[in-house]
Amino acid sequence: MTDNIIDINGLNLWYGDNQALVDVSMPVMKNKITALIGPSGCGKSTLLRCINRMNDIIEGCRVEGEIMFHDRNIYSPETDVMGLRKKIGMIFQKPNPFPMSIYENVTYGPKVHGVNSREALDSIVEECIRSSALWDEVQDRLGASAMSLSGGQQQRLCIARALSVSPEVILMDEPTSALDPIATSKIEDLAQELKRDYTVVIVTHNMQQASRISDYTGFMYMGKLIECGKTEEIFENPQEELTERYITGRFG
Amino acid sequence: MTSRFHSDLDALTDDVNEMATLVCSMLDRSVTAFANGDREMAEWVLERKDEVSRLDSLIEDEALRLLVLHQPMARDMRRLATILKIITYMERIGRYAKNIATAALDLMDEGLHTPMPKIATMGGLAVDMVRDAIKAFESGDISLVRDFGPRDDELDRMRYDYLRTSLEEMKACACNVDVYSSYLMVARYLERCGDNACKMAEKTYYMVTGRRIEIR
Ligand SMILES: Nc1ncnc2c1ncn2[C@@H]1O[C@H](COP(=O)(O)OP(=O)(O)OP(=O)(O)O)[C@@H](O)[C@H]1O
Ligand SMILES: [Mg+2]
Numbered sequence: 001m002t003d004n005i006i007d008i009n010g011l012n013l014w015y016g017d018n019q020a021l022v023d024v025s026m027p028v029m030k031n032k033i034t035a036l037i038g039p040s041g042c043g044k045s046t047l048l049r050c051i052n053r054m055n056d057i058i059e060g061c062r063v064e065g066e067i068m069f070h071d072r073n074i075y076s077p078e079t080d081v082m083g084l085r086k087k088i089g090m091i092f093q094k095p096n097p098f099p100m101s102i103y104e105n106v107t108y109g110p111k112v113h114g115v116n117s118r119e120a121l122d123s124i125v126e127e128c129i130r131s132s133a134l135w136d137e138v139q140d141r142l143g144a145s146a147m148s149l150s151g152g153q154q155q156r157l158c159i160a161r162a163l164s165v166s167p168e169v170i171l172m173d174e175p176t177s178a179l180d181p182i183a184t185s186k187i188e189d190l191a192q193e194l195k196r197d198y199t200v201v202i203v204t205h206n207m208q209q210a211s212r213i214s215d216y217t218g219f220m221y222m223g224k225l226i227e228c229g230k231t232e233e234i235f236e237n238p239q240e241e242l243t244e245r246y247i248t249g250r251f252g
Numbered sequence: 253m254t255s256r257f258h259s260d261l262d263a264l265t266d267d268v269n270e271m272a273t274l275v276c277s278m279l280d281r282s283v284t285a286f287a288n289g290d291r292e293m294a295e296w297v298l299e300r301k302d303e304v305s306r307l308d309s310l311i312e313d314e315a316l317r318l319l320v321l322h323q324p325m326a327r328d329m330r331r332l333a334t335i336l337k338i339i340t341y342m343e344r345i346g347r348y349a350k351n352i353a354t355a356a357l358d359l360m361d362e363g364l365h366t367p368m369p370k371i372a373t374m375g376g377l378a379v380d381m382v383r384d385a386i387k388a389f390e391s392g393d394i395s396l397v398r399d400f401g402p403r404d405d406e407l408d409r410m411r412y413d414y415l416r417t418s419l420e421e422m423k424a425c426a427c428n429v430d431v432y433s434s435y436l437m438v439a440r441y442l443e444r445c446g447d448n449a450c451k452m453a454e455k456t457y458y459m460v461t462g463r464r465i466e467i468r
Contacts, residue, residue: 208323235325237462247325249255 005030005169005199006051011065013046013055020046022223023065028169028216033191033200035214035231037207039251042220044203048171051201052088053081069169086113089162093174095154097146097161102129102138105146105157109165124164131197132160133190152183159190163198170194172202176209188213207247211235219243257322261331264314268335271307272386274300275342278349279382279445283375286356286438289365297353304346311339327459334459338389341448341455345382348441355434364431371438374410377403378442381449389456397453400467407446414439 006028013021020043028034028051036044049055051067053074066073074084086109097105106128107121115121125142129135134156138149146157155175162170172191176184191200191213204210210217211231218228219242227240238244245251278297285294315336318324324332359365381403388396418432450467457465 207325211325236329238326244326248328249257 003030004028005069007068008047008050009066009068011047011050011063011067013043013050013064014060014062015058016060020223021050024220024223024225026218026225026228028199028201030199031195031197032215033195033202033213034216034218035210036201036203036218036220037205037210037246038220038226039246040205043223044220045173047220047225048090048173048201048203051169051171052085052090053079054085054090056081086165087167088169088171089165089167091155091158091162091170091172091175093177095151095158095178097149097154097157099145099147101143102146102149102157103142105161106164109161113165128160128163129157131163131194132156133186133193134160150183152179152186155179155183155187156190159187159194167198169199169201172200174203174205177205184209207235219246221246257318257324257328260314260318261324261328264311264318264335265331267307267311267314268339269386269390271304271311271339271342272389274307275304275346275349276379276382276386278304278346279352279375280379282349282352282356283372283379283442286352286359287368287372287375289356289360289367291357291360294353294356294360297349298357301346301350304343308339308343311335326462330459330462334389334455337455338452341451345445345448348445352438352441355438359431359434362430366431368435370414371435371442374407374414374439374442377407377410378445378449381407381446382452385449385452385456388453389459392456392460394453394457394460397456397467400450400453404446404450404468407443411439411443 004027008024008026008028011021011024012019024047036047038044046055050063051074055061055063063075066075068074069084069088072079098108100108103125106125107115110121110124115124126135129138134153137153138144138157146154149157155178159170176187179187188209191202194200202210202214214231216229217231217234219226219234219238219240221242227234227238227243229239234243235247238247278300281293282297284290285297315332319332322328356365381400384396385400388394415436418436421428421432447468454465454467457463
């Protein structure tokens with residue numbers, strides 16, 4: 001089954017007087033990986049942050065338009081923003097584990113949301129760390145500090161942490177740009193695994209990464225979504241000249 | 253902005269055009285050699301054989317190098333994929349030209365050569381198709397290959413025509429067997445050249461439009 005889990009409609013965003021998103025509309029397909037590509041400053045992170053309302057905390061940021069998630073506009077005043085961020089998690093460019101044990105990183109979210117029994121927490125930890133393909137590497141040292149992990153392991157722990165509150169959508173902002181090729185390919189494989197149960201939206205500067213792992217790709221330029229479609233089509237035969245020039249490196 | 257990659261890709265395209273021009277003149281001259289019994293022309297064709305192989309491997313190596321190093325996308329990827337395919341078709345056309353030239357020399361060596369203007373007509377059609385396929389690749393003008401279906405059918409039709417007349421001549425006198433069997437072989441090579449021109453046209457169409465078609 002593939003259908004839209006999210007529909008972005010006519011989204012405009014300003015940081016003060018500076019318009020960073022211009023009339024962006026696109027669907028996000030359920031259980032698929034959608035990649036956002038485009039030159040630096042085109043608005044990829046801004047768009048990604050809109051999807052779980054992370055822009056709310058930025059002073060002077062104003063949003064118009066709607067993002068439909070389960071047939072409700074997440075920008076309507078009734079939205080429970082905490083609840084929304086539980087359903088739509090975010091992974092950042094730089095791994096940012098909490099300065100606690102591996103175990104506590106994963107139980108933090110469930111505890112906040114009221115899970116307290118040791119058994120329940122244990123099973124969440126095992127399930128999420130297995131899902132993030134880190135279990136074999138850390139099962140013997142769950143009590144160790146998350147800071148003792150390598151960068152690639154930390155990033156997978158952050159993914160386990162995001163999974164711990166049972167999200168539906170995972171947003172990733174350049175999740176592998178600080179990682180070496182091996183750690184990168186682990187995260188890429190993981191993203192492929194995750195799409196069975198989750199929907200992934202990933203921002204990347206690496207065109208090969210976008211083409212390797214995503215099902216749909218959107219190309220942004222100066223706050224606009226120029227073209228969005230099936231990944232093979234975007235990379236084999238894009239319809240817009242701007243997209244063509246960007247992905248063939250004829251920009252600038 | 254021209255990156256290193258794009259100037260390398262342009263240089264590679266120049267090599268492909270050079271190979272194309274060479275293969276096309278080889279085919280053209282082999283037909284003349286066979287039709288007119290022109291020994292010098294036949295030898296000219298045979299002497300170019302190694303040059304075709306050299307360009308074929310040089311282009312293939314460079315195309316693979318660019319693919320690996322730059323992992324190109326979209327138009328650039330389609331151009332490299334097209335180059336990798338069409339050099340194979342061009343190499344085959346070069347080989348048919350060589351076979352036709354060899355057939356011409358064999359007949360001349362045995363003193364059997366008789367002028368064969370009819371094969372020149374078929375050869376002309378095949379050479380024109382190869383030339384247009386090459387021009388389409390060079391210029392990106394795919395209207396040049398729009399009528400390749402019917403042109404290829406015409407080559408097929410001529411080949412069967414020759415088959416029929418040749419069989420009649422061979423039946424009429426066993427003395428005709430050597431000449432007409434080599435005539436038949438050449439007709440077959442020319443028909444295959446048309447097929448390869450169609451393949452080149454299909455790949456070029458993909459390179460230009462991103463869509464695939466099948467001509468035959
Ligand atoms: N917190 C902020 N306050 C003000 N302006 C911002 C803020 N964040 C981003 N912008 C501006 O919005 C525009 C889009 O930025 P954004 O970070 O979304 O781009 P991006 O496509 O993610 O770029 P990059 O590839 O470099 O990460 C830029 O002009 C940027 O300067
Ligand atoms: Mg960004």
